[in-house]
Amino acid sequence: MKWKMLLIAALLLIISGLAACQSIEDPQIEDVPSSVVSTTEQKTSEELITMGSQCKNFSIESSILEAELTIEIALPNSQSARDEGNLNSIYLLDANYFFDDKEGTLDFLLERGPGMTHIVQSLMDEKKIPASVLIGIDYSENQRIQFTSLNVDDFYQFFTDELIPQIESRCPVNQSSFDRLLFGYSGSAHFSTYALLKDVILGVETFNKVISISGVYEPTSSAFQLEEALGESASTQGFGGKSMFIAIGSQDPKSELLNDHRIFAEKLVDRNYNNFRLLSKEFEGKGHYDIPEIAFEEALIWIYAQ
Numbered sequence: 001m002k003w004k005m006l007l008i009a010a011l012l013l014i015i016s017g018l019a020a021c022q023s024i025e026d027p028q029i030e031d032v033p034s035s036v037v038s039t040t041e042q043k044t045s046e047e048l049i050t051m052g053s054q055c056k057n058f059s060i061e062s063s064i065l066e067a068e069l070t071i072e073i074a075l076p077n078s079q080s081a082r083d084e085g086n087l088n089s090i091y092l093l094d095a096n097y098f099f100d101d102k103e104g105t106l107d108f109l110l111e112r113g114p115g116m117t118h119i120v121q122s123l124m125d126e127k128k129i130p131a132s133v134l135i136g137i138d139y140s141e142n143q144r145i146q147f148t149s150l151n152v153d154d155f156y157q158f159f160t161d162e163l164i165p166q167i168e169s170r171c172p173v174n175q176s177s178f179d180r181l182l183f184g185y186s187g188s189a190h191f192s193t194y195a196l197l198k199d200v201i202l203g204v205e206t207f208n209k210v211i212s213i214s215g216v217y218e219p220t221s222s223a224f225q226l227e228e229a230l231g232e233s234a235s236t237q238g239f240g241g242k243s244m245f246i247a248i249g250s251q252d253p254k255s256e257l258l259n260d261h262r263i264f265a266e267k268l269v270d271r272n273y274n275n276f277r278l279l280s281k282e283f284e285g286k287g288h289y290d291i292p293e294i295a296f297e298e299a300l301i302w303i304y305a306q
Helices: 002-022 045-054 079-084 116-125 141-150 152-170 187-202 222-233 255-271 292-304
Strands: 058-062 067-074 088-092 132-138 180-185 209-213 238-249 274-283
Touching: 058 152, 067 116, 067 152, 088 152, 116 132, 116 292, 132 152, 141 152, 141 187, 152 187, 180 187, 180 292, 187 209, 187 222, 187 238, 209 292, 222 255, 238 255, 238 292, 255 274, 274 292
Parallel strands: 088 132, 088 180, 180 209, 209 238, 238 274
Antiparallel strands: 058 067, 067 132
8 A cells, every 4th residue: 555655646746747847938049139139040052042043133113212123133153152152242333334244335434344243253253252142223314313312312221121131032142231232333322322321320231341433422412411410420430340442533524523522532531430441542544434344343352352
């Protein structure tokens, strides 16, 4: 009789222990704040292959811009680079002019090269820049003026809310601003500069690297005024490790543009902003239509050499 009572007591202890274990919550899951959970998940090889197949030219209907834009994509030639993923993103404004050497598209350039697609691929082959996806944004000349000079806040929001999320859902790229670069030339260089300064003002991270060539920086421009507000509020404002290559030809025939550019570039240098990597350059003897591809290649090498 005694041994039966002991056996029942033992069974009761086991059952109560099991019930207690089932009621315990896993602290490793419950206590992890959502803010520290990475938004970039490790992709399987199958997922990367699927993303690679979706990473191609597409049209995007923007509710912000109330316009449809064509997005051109150039992946690395290397299949292993595509399969590995973790690609950098190079966003190219005015892709209808610069994306590649389409017949007639680069005829306005006095020094005509092979197009930005070829430049990026050559630099990847030479290991001078990391494996990257080139993303070109096409639009008409009228849209170019609207987006890059007049409606800059809408165009900025188009990138943050519509285009970048689309690219990062379609392409095997790193989902970090550190691996995003924006290139602009002439009027579009005004926007690429504006986007960098807007990031700093808002304390957000959209683009970490910017190339602005032969930009338009008259004192009434949005970029000029934004820099003025930033400089006057705090000349020691931190730039979060951003990099910028800003350049123009010393013989640019548009004398007002050249003068405004020099004043703006000098301001950026003199501010001595914290945690900001800046190179301001004049290409000696070059004009407005000589330097887009020359400067693009040199800027990429400088930016990724850090």
